[in-house]
Amino acid sequence: AQTVTQSQPEMSVQEAETVTLSCTYDTSESDYYLFWYKQPPSRQMILVIRQEAYKQQNATENRFSVNFQKAAKSFSLKISDSQLGDAAMYFCAYRRFRDDKIIFGKGTRLHILP
Amino acid sequence: DTGVSQDPRHKITKRGQNVTFRCDPISEHNRLYWYRQTLGQGPEFLTYFQNEAQLEKSRLLSDRFSAERPKGSFSTLEIQRTEQGDSAMYLCASSLDLEEKLFFGSGTQLSVL
Numbered sequence: 330a331q332t333v334t335q336s337q338p339e340m341s342v343q344e345a346e347t348v349t350l351s352c353t354y355d356t357s358e359s360d361y362y363l364f365w366y367k368q369p370p371s372r373q374m375i376l377v378i379r380q381e382a383y384k385q386q387n388a389t390e391n392r393f394s395v396n397f398q399k400a401a402k403s404f405s406l407k408i409s410d411s412q413l414g415d416a417a418m419y420f421c422a423y424r425r426f427r428d429d430k431i432i433f434g435k436g437t438r439l440h441i442l443p
Numbered sequence: 444d445t446g447v448s449q450d451p452r453h454k455i456t457k458r459g460q461n462v463t464f465r466c467d468p469i470s471e472h473n474r475l476y477w478y479r480q481t482l483g484q485g486p487e488f489l490t491y492f493q494n495e496a497q498l499e500k501s502r503l504l505s506d507r508f509s510a511e512r513p514k515g516s517f518s519t520l521e522i523q524r525t526e527q528g529d530s531a532m533y534l535c536a537s538s539l540d541l542e543e544k545l546f547f548g549s550g551t552q553l554s555v556l
Contacts (some may be wrong), residue, residue, distance in 0.1 A: 374486070374534065374547035420485045427497065429474065429541060433485030
């Protein structure tokens with residue numbers, strides 16, 4: 330069975346600094362997708378970034394980038410120039426290729442210190 | 444297009460009562476998903492629809508739970524004879540296609556007393 334593990338329940342970062350959130354996963358599949366979702370206090374899950382496993386290049390979206398290490402089954406999220414609006418729960422997630430079901434980790438709560 | 448809408452936002456009920464939640468996906472999205480999120484956990488998959496067909500159900504979805512999506516538009520999730528363990532946030536999401544971005548609603552927070 331596929332699993333997603335986020336070992337950091339909470340993290341804090343100073344505004345304008347850089348922070349990295351960790352995620353590891355377990356799968357025997359070779360084709361899959363990995364995601365980072367953000368859940369602010371409004372509760373609405375928002376896709377931050379997506380990575381296709383067959384792509385070696387790490388995905389980036391503005392201030393957000395990932396470090397995808399397929400062999401190590403590691404998928405960390407780096408947030409540069411942290412802003413107050415980045416404060417939220419961040420969930421790492423996995424989806425097998427051609428499967429509709431997304432498997433989420435337990436989340437990391439990120440605090441931004443002014 | 445206002446996104447995925449869920450109603451109600453909060454529901455408090457007594458154990459043993461039936462509850463029904465509604466989800467209105469983004470129009471023209473043919474895939475609709477239900478997830479459940481308990482405190483301190485990430486969302487867990489419950490079921491999904493492609494148009495009006497319910498194609499997969501999680502083992503988490505006991506026979507007290509039923510979901511429908513008549514005419515492939517809005518969806519309802521009903522829980523019969525609620526138990527305290529059903530207390531959670533129920534999230535709905537929709538997408539145009541499997542490879543397209545998934546959009547979530549703000550969830551229905553259920554508290555069973």
